[in-house]
Amino acid sequence: MTLSSTETSAGLSPKRWLALIPMLLGVLIGSLSLSSIITALPALLSELRLDASVGVWIIDIYPLTLGVTLVLAARAGDHWGRKRIMLLGLGGFAVFNLLAGLSSAGAVLIALRMLLGVSEAMVISSVVATIGSQFHARERVLAYGFWTAAFGAGSAFGPVLGGLLTEGPGWRWVFLGCVPLAALAVLTALWIVPESRAPVTPHWDPPSIVSSVLAIGGLVYALQHALSEPVLAAVLAVVGLASGVLFVRRQKTLSNPLIDVEIFRIREFSIAYTHILVATGTTAATLYLVGLQVQAYQGLSPAASGLVLLPLAAMTGIIGATVPLALKRWSRKRITTLALTVAMLGQLWLASGIPGIPIALGLIGAGFGAVGTLAAAALFDYTTPAQAGQVGAVQEVSFALGNGIGVAVFGTIALATGPGGYSLAMLLAGIVLAAAALTYPLQSFNRALALKRALPFRRALRRRGR
The missing domain is CATH 1.20.1250.20 (MFS general substrate transporter like domains)
Incomplete structure (x- = not known):
């Protein structure tokens, strides 16, 4: 059964709070994936005999694809259901981490990290929107407090865990260790997370999608590589800013925009x-x-x-x-x-x-x-x-x-x-x-x-x- 945002926020069932368990577990897995690879990277590059440039992409492709696909993942959740999109993301965590843990090719690892970034966008956008629609007033602040705690825990223990796993069973367990956590999150989410979506079916506007990807992708890449590739970063920053301007102008003309930019007037x-x-x-x-x-x-x-x-x-x-x-x-x-x-x-x-x-x-x-x-x-x-x-x-x-x-x-x-x-x-x-x-x-x-x-x-x- 699909719950509207009004129904979920008005409900008093404790199941809403239990539903945070798999959602926060997804946030934790994503945070661990983002931070634990940093301390495991030297051993990974050494064992697979990969260049440092490959290592940069193994790290950077994850937050880059996460940023680029966030808006699209949120739109997909509004359209097809946030629980459904979150389950796809959690399933992606399990499958792509398993494949990454078994891989020995740099290009394959980069591709899998990119897919993990997409999976993280599905999970994060769905979790944040679900909390925003199901909880209200101070309940929402408490729910976001748990969200921050889960993210903070992943950031805190990710580098330490990555180092310990690398020095113990090996760097591959940085990926493989996320698989059972993701499987557990999928099983519990199927059981206790309610479905929700936007009350009005969202419209997909190709020019908005393209300009949003170019804007976020250009800016995120430029910021990530401003120190190492200043010329390319400057070019992409200009592309990102120009695309952002076009995106904003486009949204103002649509009755059902991808992002209602008027909220920034508040x-x-x-x-x-x-x-x-x-x-x-x-x-x-x-x-x-x-x-x-x-x-x-x-x-x-x-x-x-x-x-x-x-x-x-x-x-x-x-x-x-x-x-x-x-x-x-x-x-x-x-x-x-x-x-x-x-x-x-x-x-x-x-x-x-x-x-x-x-x-x-x-x-x-x-x-x-x-x-x-x-x-x-x-x-x-x-x-x-x-x-x-x-x-x-x-x-x-x-x-x-x-x-x-x-x-x-x-x-x-x-x-x-x-x-x-x-x-x-x-x-x-x-x-x-x-x-x-x-x-x-x-x-x-x-x-x-x-x-x-x-x-x-x-x-x-x-x-x-x-």
């Missing part, structure tokens, strides 16, 4: 979206740069580097899961402002060079966990249930672009400015977070100022009325 929506970009970008850059720093200057192994980064990802999961409890005492805007400030303090700590990297990373992870949960839920608060699929896709694209922008911008700064580049990049990341933290206080100040200016006019109107 001020609170745009602010929440910006907070996701900022928090994701600074956090991704920190993981990248600190990982390089401890390996280059402290001589740590990849597995040991993963342990150093553990506090950031662990605090992301812990705070992401518990921050909804704070909404009982404080407003979302106040907590978001505090979270961005805490993350800023962590970045400034790293910039200063003061000992205590784990503490600084814990602060950054705590800030990201809170912002990721609250901002992601806020996107749905200012839109309609019928837009759940679109908003879910927009949300995940923001995480993908934020990741790419953060690594490209702050990574370039760190590498281009010499020995002090690392500290400068961390300092600038802190400044960006400080600017984001001022968003809501400045909004309140402007409202108070506008009210103060309006008081004399209101008093004059009252006198005239008398």
Whole structure:
């Protein structure tokens, strides 16, 4: 039976919460697939005698195809049912990870990682849209807290797990270990996840599809390769931006657009979206740069580097899961402002060079966990249930672009400015977070100022009325 978004959000059945189990398991598998390959890659390349360029593609093709296919996967879920698309994605995790674990050819591994990226897009877009349509108000924030915790757990233990598996049974188990998890997710999803889709059958517009793929693909690739291939990255960035402009213009002319771009005119929506970009970008850059720093200057192994980064990802999961409890005492805007400030303090700590990297990373992870949960839920608060699929896709694209922008911008700064580049990049990341933290206080100040200016006019109107 297919449930409409209204019916699912209004229902009180605890089955809605049980349905999170296979959905979050899918998020966990995707996060592990994204992060565990990093520490397993050197052994993989050595055993299969592959060039470093092949290794770059084995890593990068996954987030690239994930970003490119998110909007299409969300549209497919709206059309054919989100549970159905999620099951296809989970099945893809099982099949493609099995084949990858048995493969010995670089080109085949790249192709399978690409298909795993598509599978992840199916799972993520369906999970996010299902949460947005089935849960409401503070329930949705709690559900997204669990989502952040699952993603944080995968990010936290992925590099460590990849290193341990590589040093133990071998790198192939980075892929093979995901197979039973994916099979378990499929079986439980068949049983307890309800079906849902958009109340209005979505329209497929080929020009919109092509321009969205070129826009997201061009920008994501350009951001991923800005350091290694600056000329090609610049060309693709221009192609991506031009395609993005055409996409936006096209959506404004359609009665049933692929993405309703008018939602960005909602001020609170745009602010929440910006907070996701900022928090994701600074956090991704920190993981990248600190990982390089401890390996280059402290001589740590990849597995040991993963342990150093553990506090950031662990605090992301812990705070992401518990921050909804704070909404009982404080407003979302106040907590978001505090979270961005805490993350800023962590970045400034790293910039200063003061000992205590784990503490600084814990602060950054705590800030990201809170912002990721609250901002992601806020996107749905200012839109309609019928837009759940679109908003879910927009949300995940923001995480993908934020990741790419953060690594490209702050990574370039760190590498281009010499020995002090690392500290400068961390300092600038802190400044960006400080600017984001001022968003809501400045909004309140402007409202108070506008009210103060309006008081004399209101008093004059009252006198005239008398």
